[in-house]
Amino acid sequence: MLLRLVVALIFGAMMGLERELAGKEAGIRTSMMVASGAALFTIAALSIPYLVTPYANEAERLIVGNAGYLSIIGSIVAGIGFLGAGIIIKTEEHVHGLTTAAVIWAVAAVGVLIGIGLIKFAIVSAVLVSTLLYLLRILNISEQVTKHKR
Numbered sequence: 001m002l003l004r005l006v007v008a009l010i011f012g013a014m015m016g017l018e019r020e021l022a023g024k025e026a027g028i029r030t031s032m033m034v035a036s037g038a039a040l041f042t043i044a045a046l047s048i049p050y051l052v053t054p055y056a057n058e059a060e061r062l063i064v065g066n067a068g069y070l071s072i073i074g075s076i077v078a079g080i081g082f083l084g085a086g087i088i089i090k091t092e093e094h095v096h097g098l099t100t101a102a103v104i105w106a107v108a109a110v111g112v113l114i115g116i117g118l119i120k121f122a123i124v125s126a127v128l129v130s131t132l133l134y135l136l137r138i139l140n141i142s143e144q145v146t147k148h149k150r
Contacts, residue, residue, distance in 0.1 A: 001043050008039035008114045011126040015107050018133040024100045026087055034083070034104055035111035038076050042115025045072035073112055080108040103133065 009032050016031025049062040084101030106129050113122035 001047075004039055004043060004114050004117070004119070005036055007119055007122070008035040008111045011110055011114070011123060012036060012107050015103060015110065015126050015130050015133075018130055018137065019100055019103055021134075022137055024097075026100045026104055030104065031107045034080065034107045035114070038080070038108040038111025039115035041072050041076055042112045045070060046116060076108055076112060077105075080105050099133075103129070 012032040012035025013028050015035070016026070016028040019031070020027030049059040053059045053062055084104050087097040087101040087104065089096045106125075110122045110126045110129075113119075113125065
């Protein structure tokens with residue numbers, strides 16, 4: 001469990017680095033907290049059946065017969081959506097913070113993956129998302145598209 005938490009912190013920080021370098025409000029610290037929080041809630045959700053039953057075979061029966069503890073992951077998705085909505089600012093001409101809100105959502109997904117033990121997939125996902133964010137910012141793809149529409 002501790003390894004999963006540390007991995008979530010590291011890769012949350014990595015994903016937040018691009019936002020930090022871009023001068024956005026939700027950067028390294030926010031992404032670290034979102035990834036680690038999502039991992040912690042997921043670890044807790046997966047541990048519940050083992051904590052409430054005295055025997056391992058009962059925990060397995062509880063897991064197979066009741067997937068309600070997995071609703072915690074759904075709650076993470078909804079809660080992060082609320083957090084992301086608070087980051088988005090709409091003005092007369094532009095919408096700001098949309099990419100940062102999407103990054104926070106992806107960071108939470110990586111945290112959930114780490115929490116359920118899919119660490120390799122989470123690492124690949126975090127590296128891929130971070131690389132794409134960085135490269136697209138370097139290439140100014142969104143600014144070029146916006147200028148072209150004008």
